[in-house]
Amino acid sequence: MNLRDYERVKFDLAELLRALAVEAEKSAPGSQDHVRELFARLAEDRFNLVVVGRFSRGKTSLMNAMLGTERLPVGILPLTSVITTVAYGSPERAIVSYQEARRPPLEIALDALAEYVTQQRNPGNAKRIRTAEIRLNAELLRRGFHFIDTPGLGSPVWENTRTTEDFLPEADAFLLVTSYDSPLSAEELRIARMARSAAKRIFVALNKQDVVCEADRHEALRYVQDQLRVEAGMEEPHVLSISARDAMAACLAHDAGGLQASGLPELQAALVRFLVDEKRDEFLLRFCDRIEDAAGELLPATAASRLREQLYALSQRIADEQPAGARRSAIAESEAQPPGSARAPAPCEVCAHVGKQCFDYLCRFQYELLTDAAVRQRHAEQGGFCDLHTWQYWGLASPRGTCIAYSPLLERLSERLLETVPVSSQTDPDSRPPMTGRACMLCTVRARAEHHAIDAVVRRLQADPDRTIDTLSAICLSHHRLLLAAIADPALRRRVLSREAALLYRLAEDMRRYATKFDALHRGLASDEETRAAQSAIAVLAGQRNMRMSGMDEESL
Template identity: 35%
Template sequence: MMGGTDEIGDARAVRAKYYEMHPLVALLTFPQDASRCAKRSGRCRKQHFREGGDHVERALPGADKDEVASLRHYTLAKQEVAASVRAAKQLFQAQGEREAAEHCQALLVQLAEDRFNLAVVGQFKRGKSTLMNAVLGRDLLPTGLLPLTSAITTLCYGPRERVVLHRKGWAWEQEVPLAQLAAYITELGNPGNEKGLVEARVELPLPFLRRGLHFIDTPGIGSARHENTATTYAFLPQMAAVIFVTSVEAPLSEAEEGFLVDIRGQVRQLFVVVNKMDVLGDTDRDDVFDYIHTHVEQLLGTGDAHLYPLSARDGLIAKLNHDDAGIHRSGLAPLEQALTTFLAEEQGRTFLVSILDRALRLVVSADLTLATAPADGDIEPLGSALELQRTMESLRASLLAGAPLSAVRNAAEPTAADPRIIDQAIAAGRSPAREAGGRQAKAHTRTCPICAAQGQALFAFFAQWQYRLATDTTAQRAFAAERGLCPVHTWQYQEMASPQGISDGYAPLIETLAVELSRLLERVVERVAAPLAALLADAATCAACRLVRETAAEQVEQLLAHLVTEEGRADYASSAGFCLPHLQATLAHLEHSVDGTIEHRAVAEFLLREQVQRLEDLADDLRSYSLKRDALRRGLLNQEEADAWRRALVQVVGERAARGGAMIADQGTV
């Protein structure tokens, strides 16, 4: 029995360690199960979290699966929001709207960091810092009679406790001990912000901060220092959610009323705290609270505002003394529970909506109608600002409607791709080779003229396609519908594309493949190898292979038209000639021609005779190369002998860069 007890203890220790290492799992899993506990305080949650208690134990089976699904849905929704912001940034860049593009870049940074700004705002001396200390359960932020500086103080996650200062004019951030925080963020330690503090970032190893939450203390509005109010208002666009703190001492001043009106249309989530309830008697307390409640609802234009009456000071004292009854009396517990539920269930949704709101304001205020001129044909890579606005509004509506995050971006039903995009990319690749025409045979190149044209076409194709694939969502959809490129051309594309470009371009393809494979799971009892093979790109479906084939066919036509003339044969005789695969393709074309039979036979005889002579000369060059190397007489090598080894490979199989996966296609068409 003792062994069994030890095993149970070990299991709980393992669970506790797991949740300590994965606080996001604990944060999302535990609050949904916490309703079973009569104790709703942060201390109770922390105790069960650390000890692997009943809450965690009951939620553990299936928690991993649910958590993976939840994070996956959030990631998909976030990527869709990021795509819209990125499109807006490109639109602004194309229109020369530099400031708007920089704002979009800042939004992308916030998305990448998953930074959720929960700001505590209010008038000077309402108890904002005390409330934050009470929520943290630590006397961390300085409080006092004098106002704080005009700088922002941010609490965020870090592996160790430290303070990082961002100071005006400093290229590098400054790290100071936590004990010196007051010397920078209080008027006493930093009068008039003479130290030029912009932001003090306090990093703490607290689990509830680990999910990208930035708990922010703002300068008090309405104080004698106007820069404090200005700083708070300037930070307003970056606030995803707000805890607005007023108090019963002088309820709702003019500055507070104005601030509530200003933020009601900009902040998605608002918690209104009525602090210092402990200074009033029971009768006065109810009257004052009712007055504040009614007035707040009028200012916000709502009839269901939820206010939290409490005493932050009493809550902090109770937290420091581990007094559960005192926490309950202080009124802190309902606010903490609301914050916990919000952070676990609505933080991601609110965060994404706040990003969309800011991006939409940029798009609407810019009053743009069209993006840059289309890159190819009549398809606009970025689309119009109006289309982008509609996309953003649709995303926003889905999020606000409370739809599951998985429904925000329905990867199972990808948007229909426009096949013209691939056609235009191929046409753009063929243009340089088409313009060269029969001049390929005139050029004194040391390779097959058709291979040279194919290489030129592939370079032009990849040069424009890798950029478009990285920046154009319509091109990405078309690429996903085509299942990408064949293996050989995939790696040729990789040599020209950047890691970020590949990431942007291939994400829709990988998601599409994941959806298709998930459908095969339903048919796993049947034969699935053939359907799986259909998901893989090959020479028949690869756009680059198609370009290679079409370029070769076009070049064969042009070169044959040139070879029927004496000038054309003279040009060919002075060139490197065809490689054997392209000689075969040219002769096959001649055999299938119905006109000029005698003339075409003469061309075929000429080509074969030239090829025999070239191969004999090439064999001589190969043997001469080996002999002179064996004799240690490299200085005797001429150019023909020095590159004979490479010309031999080209003769047999063609240029590697020019042929790719098309080499295994119908030899009569390459």
């Protein structure tokens, strides 16, 4: 089971909760509070990874590398006794909470974070900050990881060490970051012993491998492993050699080989395997039990039995590590992006280009209709715009302008209607001459702009496929079909197709997350992407609003 599969099971649990809510409302009105509490537990589930180590070990640099971003501040010494958490969110921002419960949290820009969490700007924590939560748009966080960046152990500010130790019970797992220049301090060994005594799993990252040679690297790894066995009592210490600096550079350069050599993917894979496996048993299977208990309390025997059957099937899938939708997940991840780089794409760029061209044309043309009698006459002879573009014209023009511009058109259409009166009642209505002449002029502008935008995307894909696929907008399905038809290279076509599949799957996940948080009355937890998920999904399915032409042949797309 991977992170995507884990979340898919949570979506399945949410569906069962909705079924429980519907049935419970029939048999036990007023029971929604209990169901809502279960929704809240589901919405709040996350992987708490507490990052510990002496300051200057590169903890923040490592988190930046894991997230594929440089947004977390580094090189600020020393930090005050404030826990900094890093969670998923859009837009990116920071939220500081005060020690006094009566003071509401304060939302600040990321660039202002140093004012609250550094010794220089907040000496001795005079501002009485309890926590600082950073919200970042990174894929690892979107999947449920929640980093807890603790103050550096052994720093000159003694409260930092105490604050770190007090927060350790919140961890699902620990990531101890030490470094090759002076591996494993006394404070770091003490944290390792504490984690072991609390039956918590601890991962050790030996950072800065880029500053030592291969021989020294092996010697340092053996030393750290021996120290953890002897001094911390760890039977099989999990120590991984990494370079946060090299990993960050590889992420920014989209260098898969450099990223692998940095050691970061191995560390991430180990964390994901452990946390998902632990959560699978600890959270998912227990949650099945909670739903079953609620069904027994709230539902009649027959309805409770049906729900138990579904819960049993789901729990079996969880135990077998093969959740429903696993095959779809594999397809959607076939064009995986570098760590942390996946972001919600911009709306369809083809729709945007077409919309601008049509708007600019319509602005000019409505003025010409108002001021030029010859333009009005041509407009009348051509039969005017199609239905959709007629309404778009109405949205721009004044009533006076419409009266001046469209009266010749109505007069001409009146003449044509009289011309189409059948000679006898037996005349086939379908044989009558059309009331309009050529195609809508704005439809022609639209088609020309559409093909120009598609050609521009194809040229970018051919010149730099990796970067273009990474930065491609959320091409709507109608324009996606046109784009595929314009790509001659089968391999490139497959990559674009896979990327669109991943986009659709991502939108579906955001919609399910929003629905779960809405049902839990935790709408405040929803990111901007989740809040906009419904509208974004409709835009991908049907294009941007007002972009579909009333007379378009669907097969031509």
